[in-house]
Amino acid sequence: MPTSIKHTYLQIHPRDNVLVALTDLPLGTQINFQQDTFSLTSNVAAKHKFTINAMQPGDAIYMYGVLVGKLSKPVAQGEAITTGNIVHAADDFALGNRKTEWQVPAVAADYRDKTFMGFHRADGSVGTANYWLVIPLVFCENRNINILKEALTAKLGFSKPRGYESEVDSLVQMYHDGRSTQEILNADLQLSPEQATTKKLFENIDGIKFLTHDMGCGGTRTDSEALCGLLAGYITHPNVAGATVLSLGCQHAQAAILMDEIKKRDSNFSKPIIMLEQQQLGTESNLLHEALKQTFAGLMEANRQTRRPAPLSKLCIGLECGGSDGFSGISANPTLGFLSDILVSLGGSIILSEFPELCGVEQELSDRCITEDEAIRFIQLMRNYNARAEADGSGFYANPSPGNIRDGLITDAIKSAGAAKKAGTSPVAAVLDYPEKVTKPGLNLLCTPGSDVESTTAEVGSGANIVLFTTGLGTPTGNPIAPVIKVATNTAVYKRMPDIIDINCGTIIEGQETIEEAAIRMLDYVIDVASGLTQPKAVKLGQDDFIPWKRGVSL
Template sequence: MKQKVLKVHPDDNVLVALQDLSQHEVVQYNGASYTLTEPIPAKHKFAATAFDKEDAITMYGVLVGRAKQPIPVGSRIAVENVHHAAGSYALSDQRKTAWTAPDITRWQQKTFMGYHRADGSVGTANYWLVIPLVFCENRNVEVLKEALLGELGYSRPDKYAAFTRSLIAQQKAGANATQILETIYAEDTTAAGPARIFENVDGIKFLSHDGGCGGIRQDAQSLCGLLAGYITHANVAGATVLSLGCQNAQVSMLQEEIRKRDPHFTKPLYILDQQQTGAESVLISQAIRQTFAGLMEANRCTRRPAPLSKLCIGLECGGSDGFSGISANPAIGYTSDLLVALGGSVILAEFPELCGVEQEMSDRCTDMEDATRFIQLMRTYQQRAEVAGSGFDMNPSPGNIKDGLITDAIKSAGAAKKGGTSPVSAVLDYPEKVQQPGLNLLCTPGNDVESTTAEVGSGANIVLFTTGLGTPTGNPIAPVIKLSSNTRLYERMQDIIDINTGTIIDGTETIAAAGERILDYVIQVASGAAIAKSVVNGQDDFIPWKRGVSL
């Protein structure tokens, strides 16, 4: 018989419904019986013991909330009867870095086919970048985009254009609005774009943004650091940079940030200053000429075998549900542990979603300096949020709450499972670059796109992105592999979801087996043998973080 409920940790005093449960239904777990006082939707939790007002609610073995009022056994815990609460934390001189590494025998001799760079890094893709240093250059970037993509074979056919044409034809034939609304969309799968001129270059990516001037000088410095992270990224062959000339984000600042990340930088880099160049036609023609020459150089790079230790994986979640923390997140946590054991790097970010597990993450830092830095970053972030009137307790979105993540601590305790169990090798502040193998903690917001943008800027050459509700987030230069926490979502949104981990909830697969399956797919994507749905769909989301309060 399929299990109906789950206690995530032995110390928990709530149970998770794995399927919809009825009022007055009696459910069994580990020899105990629970009579439900109300319907419990799948993904939600109910009291395994009676709570008095302000009693602690425990899940994942940590404090995740307190009762607002008495809650009888078998009652659903919800925003109406529980408020956010999280345990206190402090720097400890005890390092809890012992861990049991998973068996990596099957992968020790495996390689992936990647693009080798002069700095020793290996890319999973080969892109050219066109970057504005300031928002004033966004229009010129769009002009370059229109001039280059179609002619070089990188534009994709508009799969909805034929549908629009069919509606026009119906309207001309006399169809009314009701008939138009009843028209069914049928995708044209025969459309194909022109062949690529440069077969070894995966694409030209245009990183438009709204920064570079105005704001504060720190914003400009952070932006240049992020852009330098993309320019020096293993998935990037070279870049064309457009500068106006008078903005805060000066060319010298960008060059300084590039040197921080790669002191011996040798990639093709073309920087054009519009105020120095003069006429727009001169700027654009020169940018096209230089970009074309750069693409010729980039096309000389081909895939070659590389050890799995050259992989750097970003760990992200978005549109989370009540199953994310017990299926998809621990599954990629196991993948993370496998990669760390193989000598690779992983990045766990989204600091607002580490609320409640600060003590554990700090204690897992191998270095006291990193443990101190993590605590300082967390406290500073929380204080800034509180000053703005939005503490971490306001982090769960309406979608999170609807699907069972009713407090930030519940959401965070499940989100932290993405980081597996390995020690923390380094703590990074945005937008620093990963320099150490192992588990890296990177200070970013919980916002999906801002965080994914940051992880790639810090070196992630693939991102594993878990979701329970469905989200189309992607990245311009790194494949973002989507993993569903439940089978229903996978079946409903297969156009954006790559992997289903709802098998764990269904009882047909263990967390370890799912984690191993995920690593096998990562190797395929890293080698170009499989293409992530985010890449197929052209989901090139890019949003720099201005270091303001973003949850």
């Protein structure tokens, strides 16, 4: 694949029989490709594809060198590919030979001695932040979690992002002044300056994070056990100093199950953990008084920890995409892939998830697995997941959203072939099923849905201490304990949504820099974030999204 782009259309792989429009191309635009010259027979919007030759129903469409669909109608040379003339199709896959050779990026040598400033934990992991968790084992405790949040957050100096209370005050005043509905709708509400925040009481703690969810009881036992595994992943996470856990007492997700899951992930677990059961303590006030006292004491201990230098091998980066577009696979995603290869060569860990968005590239990824056992596990997870989806009438083919389709990702295989570019070229060290923990350096495949928040939640639960999140349409996803760095695939969305996006890879589409140059720029930013020198937009906004995956079908 080209590492820089200087034209208005692009062939991604030599096998491809469609070209990608990099700008809006009107009907009649002359295309000079290889030894042929032809004109577009339809308008082709930027990010969409058009044919190199005239084709017939049933003919295969290739992008990124793989099958991504088949034609349902005849198409002329230079005609746009749309949902009206293509249907999803992907090659079958099976256990193949190991293909684990790869080229280590030369620039990796420049980063071998670089470090970041992190929080060193007893299990040998290193955090990019230092948080205290307050979490419920069951949804019945959500109200008490929120009461603790209201009581602790502002008083300890962990104030919420700027609210819109002053704007509401203006609207109320207009109502009292007798303004009409139309006057209110036409009002120009000025954003008020950010209010001064209380100085943090505990300088070495980045925040207290209060997680809520709708699980723990009433569903399947499998879901409750998976929830305990996920929560254990968060409690043992390197970005977490300790945790307060509220339990009702009678729910499926028992404290004993949680502790077993913690021991699976850290057999010598030594972090402070406060476990309080409401049915045992009696009144709500008893529960909350104990939670407040014991949490405050835990914070005092957690505040003793400080940042110290750590090698880049201690980074575990989750790779995510959401609100993807037709540029995702040729700008931001391959940039993440090059960065991933650098980090793997340094001994770091990478997590690629979203299994519904790996449809069509299963053969390549399974062949890249270091062992046959890992390859077999990946193949089985993919087949079982898709079979469950098919049984419910919604296979992987149904994954692309209306926004994806509007911006050029018109089949799941097109979306998947571009999404897989985030993983670079290194071998697959391990294949994990949700909510297992990363234990090996290198590229790890984690079975999760394609849903942004569920997948990001899962990656962090498996150990990602930073998440790189690419978006072509704009997605405000974040995480309570791991910094989520948002990467734009195109300059337009970067300029339109500067409050949620950190890095622009639209420069690649515009020919201003190569994928390698963008990856180096991004890695330097990652190191600053990991050291606490820079806060990504999602952290500044308090975008603390947390949705556990119920193992039913979610694409």
